Amino acid sequence: MDWSREEVEAIVADYLEMLTLELAGQSYSKTLHRRRLQEKLNNRSDASIEFKHGNISAAMMDLGFPCIRGYKRRSNYQVLLATVAAEQVRGKTVLDTVALAAVEQPALVPxxxxxxxxxxxxxxxxxxxxxxxxxxxxxxxxxxxxxxxxxxxxxxxxxxxxxxxxxxxxxxxxxxxxxxxxxxxxxxxxxxxxxxxxxxxxxxxxxxxxxxxxxxxxxxxxxxxxxxxxxxxxxxxxxxxxxxxxxxxxxxxxxxxxxxxxxxxxxxxxxxxxxxx
Known part of the structure; x- marks a missing residue:
């Protein structure tokens, strides 16, 4: 069953929240986020949600963003997801700040x-x-x-x-x-x-x-x-x-x-x- 706009908006918003926390170096629980998210979705299974997270990772990379560790890129995503992701990243000043800090900080040889x-x-x-x-x-x-x-x-x-x-x-x-x-x-x-x-x-x-x-x-x-x-x-x-x-x-x-x-x-x-x- 295709994902509705309301479902896509909910999962993209949750993904961006987790990505912001990860780039800021703050801990979070993917399991807790998924459980809270399921309340907003149409009886989606854990596997369906995980697969969609991979679609969002691909869309975020196409937008020039890093993605969440552990959510493997799955490139064949729907146009609706691309549209919603593009809409939601606009004006995310905290995400912009932590993303810039993550990519521009100096590095040393480990x-x-x-x-x-x-x-x-x-x-x-x-x-x-x-x-x-x-x-x-x-x-x-x-x-x-x-x-x-x-x-x-x-x-x-x-x-x-x-x-x-x-x-x-x-x-x-x-x-x-x-x-x-x-x-x-x-x-x-x-x-x-x-x-x-x-x-x-x-x-x-x-x-x-x-x-x-x-x-x-x-x-x-x-x-x-x-x-x-x-x-x-x-x-x-x-x-x-x-x-x-x-x-x-x-x-x-x-x-x-x-x-x-x-x-x-x-x-x-x-x-x-x-x-x-």
Whole structure:
């Protein structure tokens, strides 16, 4: 049974309240929120509510917001949900304040000794079959906190330094100490226009070009790639690796996308360069 506008408004409002608390670093009970929410819904099961939370996570990411940890993104959501989410985030000054603070705060390299627990499986590329949502709906309210986090140079640098340490550990574990000592933070030693951040090596000694993308949020959080990074992933697909670091401030994890990025991700063009010749 389709969700009514009243139900969608209730669950989105509750989601935004939990998201605000989470970004502010305050504790809350998802179970308690769900029980209170069920009183406003039309006999929805726990599973139905959880699935809808995943839909809201996807809509919030499309609006440029982080989502609640544990509510996995489910992209095929209804237009009504997109409309309600866009309506409700307008004028949420506290949510805006805590979201900006979360994405703009400086970062340090975490003190981590067990790199063996860092690797994770990558999300699977989805064939999205969402109802057509007017893109202007999102542009009218979009502040894009995820893009602001991607521009956080302190966070990006901390992530790159973490990967330098991780690669040194990985190669040392393989008994390749000489190669481990050659791992190079090239975005610092040579500049950031190469299309990758860290030069490392495969077990056979072949150079590995690692582009690092870091977020404080969950595994499914979208990231941004430049034209140069995308071109390198095509031109050096046997050597290119994108390491996606997530949950960086809490307990860093990473997954590895090797080769051409478009085989792993849905790439949405965000901006265009306009010229007259």
């Amino acid at each position: 003190a981590l000794t067990d790199f063996a627990k860092v690797k994770s499986d990558a999300p699977k590329k989805e064939n999205r079959a969402t109802e057509a949502v007017n893109p202007l709906l999102f542009k009218a309210v979009k502040r894009d906190y995820l893009e602001r986090e991607a521009q956080n140079r302190s966070l990006g640098l901390a992530g790159e330094e973490f990967i330098v340490q991780f690669e040194h550990w990985r190669l040392t574990q393989l008994g390749l100490g000489r190669l481990a000592d050659k791992v190079n933070h090239v975005s610092q030693s040579k500049g950031d226009g190469l299309g990758y951040d860290v030069l490392s090596f495969d077990a056979d000694g072949k150079e590995r070009f690692i582009e690092v993308k870091t977020t404080s949020f969950g595994r499914d959080t979208p990231f941004f790639v430049s034209r140069g990074e995308l071109a390198l992933s095509h031109g050096a697909k046997d050597q290119f690796h994108l390491y996606r670091l997530f949950e960086f401030r809490k307990a860093p994890r990473l997954f590895d996308l090797s080769g051409s990025l478009d085989q792993h991700c849905v790439l949405d063009p965000m901006t265009y360069r306009a010229s007259f010749g």
